[in-house]
Amino acid sequence: MDTPQPTAQPPAPDAAAQDLAGFVAAAPTSFHAAAEVACRLSAAGYRELAEGQRWELAPGDRCVIVRDGAAIAFAVPAEPLPAPTLRVLGAHTDSPALKLGPSADFASAGARQIDVEVYGGPLLNSWLDRELCLAGRLVLADGSRALVRTGPIARIPQLAIHLDRQVNDGLALDRQRHLPPVIGLQVPGEDADGVMDLLARAAGVDADRIVGHDVYTIPAQPPEAFGARREFLAAPRLDNLTSVHAGTAAMERVDPAGLDAIAVFAAFDHEEVGSQTRSGAGGPFLADVCERILLALGADRADVLAALSGSVCLSADAGHAVHPNYPERHDPVVRPVLGRGPLLKLNAQQRYATDAVGAGAWAAACARAGVEYQEFVSHNDVPCGSTIGPITAARLGMTTVDVGIALWSMHSAREMCASADVAALNAALAAFVQG
Known part of the structure; x- marks a missing residue:
């Protein structure tokens, strides 16, 4: 009689995908997500600030603020900058x-x-x-x-x-x-x-x-790795907790001693319903925090405006990989696929805010991280969604670039991505924030 051979076990998902699964499980709503951001960053040494108090800041400070279902964290360079600017990473905490x-x-x-x-x-x-x-x-x-x-x-x-x-x-x-x-x-x-x-x-x-x-x-079903080699992650709210998780991880790793700009991470609420709320990207939260940071570091109003004009924002939100069962719904030339790296999102109608200057900033961050990325454009006959990118660009006047992880089943109660793309997005966002 033949001896049964042991079944080969597929590899475990990488650490980044496992940590994302834990983050998603801890963040069932935007309010939980904002609290989880603050909890993780507090554990990494960030100081929580209250909006109703006067802020006193010094070089090297790292702080986090929570407003309802939104959170903003920032890290001040260890050495004073002669003409400070901001490097902003944006995401959103809510999901359909x-x-x-x-x-x-x-x-x-x-x-x-x-x-x-x-x-x-x-x-x-x-x-x-x-x-x-x-x-x-x-x-x-x-x-x-x-x-x-x-x-x-x-x-x-x-x-x-x-x-x-x-x-x-x-x-x-x-x-x-x-x-x-x-x-x-x-x-x-x-x-x-x-x-x-x-x-x-x-x-x-x-x-x-x-x-x-x-x-x-x-x-109720928790996140789960699956696939022939467990190369996929299925979970609710990957749009856009993939970006919130990656942004949090980037801020955990940021080193004030190496910063050449003030690093800011803004995780907004209400993107899925238009962002026009006090905790959404269309509200005053980010603008107020950026101004308060600069004023607390000794800038005047003219310095604030100058700093914003020279700043850059990376808007990180999930995008679409080509669906193997519906390839005709995608651009016939630009064909991003799962597992080949995060997306640079472009749209001629400015539904995404990416321009050539922003694309260059993203390419430089990916090069520093050793990450390959893909481009995404919509099929001309399929209306393009939008992000917080154009809203932030219009409100603050920053150069803004839209990026994000590729998904299938976006806006499903259970979405899916490639585990390899999670680690790649984390690395790229960390490189962007650190500069």
Whole structure:
């Protein structure tokens, strides 16, 4: 009898991809992501600043500020610069999801359900038949805030094919009628806990103290490496926690002694809904922080304007690799693929902010990091999405370049990337920040 041979084990994902998986698991919402950025950087020696206090800064300082679901970190060069400039890395913390409504509990056909509102532009079908957690922040009567995350308590069950024989010819979901998740069954004579009771219990607070909430549905399945050689990473929120994670890792490694510009990392909220909020790229957060840094280091208003004009911003957000089943949806000449390095994103209509000067800054960073990169342009007949890049360029007047990791299934409840690209993006962003 032949002796069975042991099955060869595929290699483990590299350290960068494993760390990204941990970051994603710790950041189910933008509020958790901002807190995780601050936690990791505090552990690396950063000092947390309060916006409501006067800042006193000195050469070599490293600091982080959190505003709602956004965070900005910066590192000041160890030696004073005669004409300081800023090297800004931007990303966003939010992802498409379903947001819990203000009066969420209702019942239908013997099922307890919760009312939800679509946030951003998710691939709605990807949220069906998937166990969901609820996560976000609660605001209490005394003004304090609590982060919350439940276990898997919800699901949006899809209608059986027996009741919709044409479903495979084209699934059409009504956003109001077909998306409310089920969280339980009605039991006659039983006064079941409502969703706010469940959230309060998960957060360890009294339900009657909750006066406001920003809570979202979150896929319960954790990130996972897979593939014949485990070369892929599947996870929710890779758009854009890949960039938030890489930016955080870059700031952990930054050395003030080697900086020739003030290094800034801005992780904004609300990119998926237009960025026009107090914690979004269209708001004043980054401009205010940059000005306060320069003023605290002795600059005057004219110096601030001069510094901004000579600064550069790298906007890091996920992009698209050519899909093997839909190659016609991509530009026929520019063909980026998974596993071949991060993307330089270009668009003639300035939906991405990249110009030749910014492209040169990105090429130099990749060369210092020893990273190969790919270019991305949209098919002319497929409308191009946008990023925080054009918003930042317009608000602050900085040279701005759009880059990011390549994905498949972008805006799905579960996206995927190549693990090798995670390490490459981390290295390129670290090289850019350090200069």
